[in-house]
Amino acid sequence: xxxxxxxxxxxxxxxxxxxxxxxxxxxxxxxxxxxxxxxxxxxxxxxxxxxxxxxxxxxxxxxxxxxxxxxxxxxxxxxxxxxxxxxxxxxxxxxxxxxxxxxxxxxxxxxxxxxxxxxxxxxxxxxxxxxxxxxxxxxxxxxxxxxxxxxxxxxxxxxxxxxxxxxxxxxxxxxxxxxxxxxxxxxxxxxxxxxxxxxxxxxxxxxxxxxxxxxxxxxxxxxxxxxxxxxxxxxxxxxxxxxxxxxxxxxxxxxxxxxxxxxxxxxxxxxxxxxxxxxxxxxxxxxxxxxxxxxxxxxxxxxxxxxxxxxxxxxxxxxxxxxxxxxxxxxxxxxxxxxxxxxxxxxxxxxxxxxxxxxxxxxxxxxxxxxxxxxxxxxxxxxxxxxxxxxxxxxxxxxxxxxxxxxxxxxxxxxxxxxxxxxxxxxxxxxx
Numbered sequence: 248x249x250x251x252x253x254x255x256x257x258x259x260x261x262x263x264x265x266x267x268x269x270x271x272x273x274x275x276x277x278x279x280x281x282x283x284x285x286x287x288x289x290x291x292x293x294x295x296x297x298x299x300x301x302x303x304x305x306x307x308x309x310x311x312x313x314x315x316x317x318x319x320x321x322x323x324x325x326x327x328x329x330x331x332x333x334x335x336x337x338x339x340x341x342x343x344x345x346x347x348x349x350x351x352x353x354x355x356x357x358x359x360x361x362x363x364x365x366x367x368x369x370x371x372x373x374x375x376x377x378x379x380x381x382x383x384x385x386x387x388x389x390x391x392x393x394x395x396x397x398x399x400x401x402x403x404x405x406x407x408x409x410x411x412x413x414x415x416x417x418x419x420x421x422x423x424x425x426x427x428x429x430x431x432x433x434x435x436x437x438x439x440x441x442x443x444x445x446x447x448x449x450x451x452x453x454x455x456x457x458x459x460x461x462x463x464x465x466x467x468x469x470x471x472x473x474x475x476x477x478x479x480x481x482x483x484x485x486x487x488x489x490x491x492x493x494x495x496x497x498x499x500x501x502x503x504x505x506x507x508x509x510x511x512x513x514x515x516x517x518x519x520x521x522x523x524x525x526x527x528x529x530x531x532x533x534x535x536x537x538x539x540x541x542x543x544x545x546x547x548x549x550x551x552x553x554x555x556x557x558x559x560x561x562x563x564x565x566x567x568x569x570x571x572x573x574x575x576x577x578x579x580x581x582x583x584x585x586x587x588x589x590x591x592x593x594x595x596x597x598x599x600x601x602x603x604x605x606x607x608x609x610x611x612x613x614x615x616x617x618x619x620x621x622x623x624x625x626x627x628x629x630x631x632x633x634x635x636x637x638x639x640x641x642x643x644x645x646x647x648x649x650x651x652x653x654x655x656x657x658x659x660x661x662x663x664x665x666x667x668x669x670x671x672x673x674x675x676x677x678x679x
Contacts, residue, residue, distance in 0.1 A: 286312035289649075289674030296336055298390040298655070298666050305338030305524075307346075309674070322361075328354040332376070340421050349395075350376035364408040371401045383424065387589075389631045390666070392442060394427030397549060410676075416456040424448050433486040433494075444482035445572050451475050454506070464514040470524070472506040476570070485576035485585050493535065495576065502532045502586055504568065508547055523548040527656050529569060530588070531623075537584045541620060550620060557601035564590040565593045568620075573661065575622030586622035587628075591615055605642070610634040630658040640669075647676045 287309070293306040314328040332350035340346035356370040374381055375395050380394050381389050400422045408414045429443040454472035455468065461467050478501055483494035508526025516520060528545040549563035568588045575586045595613040602608050615631040637651035655668040 259465060262667070266519045281316065281318060283315045283679065284313070285315075285675055285676065285678035286627075287649075287676040289442050289672045291436045291670060291672035293668070293670045294338070295666060296338070296391065296666040298594070298657075298668055300666050302664055302666075303338060305336040307334060307336045309334050309672070322359060322498045323407070324356075324358040326354070328352075330488060336365070350374070350378075350381060352376075359443060360668050366406045368404045368406075370404070371399070373397075373399045378407075383570075385569050387590075388442070388446065388572050388653070391631075392426060392428065396427055396442075397423070397425040399448060405629050411637050412460045414460075415456045416454075416458065416470075418452075418454045418456075420452045422450045424450075429480070429486070431483050433483065440484040440574055441480075441482065442572060444480045445574060446570060447477075447480040447497065448476055448478045448570065450477075462652045466512045467509075468524075469509050470506075470510070470513070472504075474504040474506070476500075476502050476504075479653050482546060484574050487576070487578075499536065499585060500532065500570075501534045502587065504528055504530045508545060510547075510597045518553040519550070520546075527664065529567060534588045535584065535587055535621070537621070539621065540582075555601065557607075558599060560598045563594070565591075569617065571617070571619065573619065573622070573664075575624045575661075579621040584622060586619045586623050588620050589617035591617040596679070605640055607639045607641075609635075609637040609639075611637075624661060629661070632656045632658070645678055649674055649676065 263458055263658065283570045288305070289309040291309060292304065292306050295302040296305055297303050309345060311330065311332045313328065313330040316325075318325040330350075330352040332348075332352075334348040334350075336346050336348070336601055340574045347355050351374065351416065353373045354371070358366070358368050358394045360366045360481065375397055376382055377393060377396065378518040379386055379390060382388070382392065382398050389514075400535075402420045405417045405646070406414065407417075418594050425447055426442040428441045430441050432438050433442055438544075441485070450471055452474040456468045456470035458466050458468040475480065476547070478497040480497040484497055485495040487495060494498070506526060506528050508524045510522070511522030513520070513524045523546075525544070525546045525548075527542060531539070531540045544566050546564060546566040549561065551559060551601050553559040567590075570593045571589045573586050577584060589669050595611075595663050597609065597611045600608045600610075611634065613631075614632045616628060617631070619625055635651065637649060641647040650673045652670070653668075653670040655666075657664065657666050659665050
């Protein structure tokens, strides 16, 4: 089951932080069991656990148990998963800091077939954590964030087959982000806006795809979507010095986006499939002081190739707008302006190679190029690179050992934003 969900997350617009630490493995038993339990214990060295330009390294260990429940009824499938992570950093204890991070992830899904022509799926994912790939898989923030930061994503899909050739997919998705870091200080030597002020938001999207089966192996579609993003912290994020209330607030970044696209799902071979959509995204930042709007390209392309039994490769590209923690207020214009979002291009790939019947190797890579829209850093870009390699050896169906390496590197022209991070780990896993 872990393998399945890692694959789905990787294909879904490249929005998963591609870390080898989250590579497919033997963490869960076969889906035919109603319940399964698994866990891993790892020792690690992290040479920059603060993800800052001034590195601070630490050895530590991780404990991560997981419980899965899967109930298959006649027309309905119910699933539930809870994963806990505890991470101990020795260096933080030596410095008088809290040495422990804790993460929680709850996943729930319900698939129901009302009939042969009507199927619905409801999913929800609730996470609490600190690492960017867990809290915001789109990597609007690419640095570790202290505190119990929360993301909840809920989706509802309704698939309807109207005729042998024509079908529709209606989908609704909402995501809530809540960062613990709150407050603001724009005085001398102050820290400025908080992450909560900059990034707490409620993001809703509704979409409709019209699908045609143009061939047994090909489905073509045309679709549209509406996205509404509301920033919810109601905190100052920039000091303008203009008027009796000299601040810009969180809701200055509120926006509405309209998408139009065409696409296709095509099985080129029995072991090679492609899914892609391309189009445009029109965004109206209706609360921005400069009353700005933008039109940008939109794309979501992915390919999966199973080249040997147990071995497969995945490739993808996305082009879309992302939120950003950078505000970059500048006095240009009558009321000044801020960074509203980034236009992000992401390329990602993974290869999972079964080296022997018991040894699995995984290599993951990602590059994200993000260009700022508005503010002091307008048209400047950040480049975020991540790479991971993992080896997993299964002693039997219950026990395995693994070793791996992760690299994260942020290249940025914003002062103090650049960092690199290397992590190595060695551990064991058990599943029942």
